[in-house]
Amino acid sequence: MSSVELLPALLVAIPILLAAVPIVLGLRYDRTGWSVAAVTTVGLAAATIALASAVYADGQVVHVLGGWGEPQGIGIELVADEFSTLIAVLVTVTAAAVLAYTRIGGPRGNTFYAGYLLLVGGLLGLSMTGDVFNMFVFLEIVGLATYAMISSGDGPESAVAALKYLILGTVGASLYLIGVGFLFMATGALNMQVLGEAIPQIAEAGGGDLTLLHAAFAFIFVGFALKVAQWPLHTWQPDAYQHAPDGVTPVIAALVSTVSAYALGRVMFTVFGVDFLVATPYLTEIVVAVGSISVLAGSTLAVIQTDVKRMFAYSSVSQFGLVVAAYGLVTETALLGAIVHLIGHGLMKAGLFVAAGVIALGYGARTVDEYAGLADRRPIPAAATAVLLIALIGIPPSVGFIGKWYIAVGSVQAEMWPVAAVVFLSTMLTLAYAARLLEKMYFTPASALESPHGPGAVATDGGERTDGHNTADAGAESIAADGGILVGSSSRGSPDSVSFGMLALLVSTAVLAVVLGFAGGTFADLLGPFVTEVFN
């Protein structure tokens, strides 16, 4: 076994094992969590890039766990192919980059970083696994870490949001598990490669097993629709994103739903396969309809929000709607567009939520009205937000544009004109809420609304509780480890708390969102082998 073949297993095992280190060191030293997390995630980013260079040069890398030797469909396999490696790179790079925000911006504490590493390990496992049941386990590991991270916020609201997500997320994962059960009944296999070969034969034979496959797909799709937050199953997402600490939202917004959407694509195209999707009556129509309705409902709801983080959360519902609709088109171009948009949306949302955090930290602004006049007072965060919003709308050159372009071209190729209209409408609606924010930042004078809330008494998230009673048991997990120091998302805006690292992170994300706009051809080259294999 060459050293490259070991990498997929190490990428999953190392963050999960090292998640214990901050807690153990925390017994002796107060603040080691950030350093451990930073060293680990940077190492993981380097390892995924090494893996990516191997995969894009020589084709997919398969690691068979448990010493089963050659891939034969018995043991659990970790597969790094053109699709999963790209997602793994997004995961590790984003996880490493967001640490630049949490160093000053919080949340702090060794237990928080233990959860952070657990989340990264789970996400990497979810993106690499080649086994449908193993995928369920990683879905739940990601879920558990996410619930814990959301509830590490200071206010009591975050616990309520996390519990809501826990109940809905568990139902989603359980529905997926039922689907896996039906797949197992029909085929007797759990390995994706084996399933991918068995399903066309069953579909040809027809009969009761084919009905099982239809039921399996229905359960799996509904389960993932919950996890990816598709309308009308999106209700957990705005609460979770809004009430999570500012340092956590970029990670979960950019990665958790993205990797779940990746997993849906993996199951649709590698396990069920194009022939099954096309041959099953109403299947593609339903997938496209769910995605399209999410696009319209998500962006309409985003337009009417007052809280900026909540607005971005509804915007995620609509952007993932585009991805799901693109999956439902089942053409090469649309699949390519879905993958590019997954990556691009992850990048842009991470940047936007970091910007929202920086602005809340340095300026105390959390609602759209409070953003008035921001461009004069905080030119760098305002400019970065503006660039990212323009990229999100899909104005070229930006990564948001190439994703939407491929999806639109794919819908024209598939002659699904409603989807082409939805892509166009989504651009208009994205413009509607992005323009609201841009107008406030650049064209509304600040004086009228200067510090609408007194210091320390900002309305959102019960921020004033931070130095009041109850803090000891309020955020016991997140606070205990660092001796009651609370910076986190407390809302007193002071420019001093914005570090150079945060601004550098923001600016580089904005630049990357534009530069990747020129990389459409590169994406097509990188993903070409995967897309060709799926469609042949």
Next chain:
Amino acid sequence: MIEILASRYAYALMFVLLGIGMYMMIANENLVKKLIGVNLFQTAIFLFFVSVAYVQDGKAPIVPDDPAPGELAMASPLPHVIVLTAIVVGIALTAVGLALIVRIHAEYGTLREDTLREVRADE
């Protein structure tokens, strides 16, 4: 119809349990009972996997000493392993859920969702 129920009653029971769990999650205002609903929902799925693995007259899947045992009817071990793993996952979820409920109770002094809505609306 009766024949299907007689031979496949395990699956029917699973969906009844699943429905009860789902109903508890939606209709019950008490957060702890909601979590019990989640547990019931998951347990129904575990029972489903166990019944999938059932083989008529099947024995426990342990390979006998005899090198040529001939034909043996054994229950499929794979779904059982799946259920074991899923039970562990379920326990972890319950623990996190209960921890969150303890925190909500400490903050708001209630376990009921309707009271929680009132308290939050007043703030």
